[in-house]
Amino acid sequence: MIVLIANYHCRQGMGDKVEEALREMIPLVEQEKGCLQYLVNRSKDNPDVFLLFEQYEDEEALARHSETAYFQRIIRNTVIPLLDKRERTLYTPVKP
Incomplete structure (x- = not known):
């Protein structure tokens, strides 16, 4: 299992546009084979x-996610240009 935490820092005043794009993204990602959870928080x-x-x-599964046409359209072409900073960190769960 792999966990990705992404922090998006929008250009000032762009939060509503980013939220709109992410709202479109959520149901698409939730249907992906291999996606266990996709939570967007503001x-x-x-x-x-x-x-x-x-x-x-x-x-x-994470790599397949990044290669989808909707990821390219929504995240790469719409969201990222509206950001000042994007931080991504990968984690593996700690299990007993």
């Missing part, structure tokens, strides 16, 4: 900051 303190929690069966 900061209560700063409406131009988002935290995404993504959990996939394995690294191959």
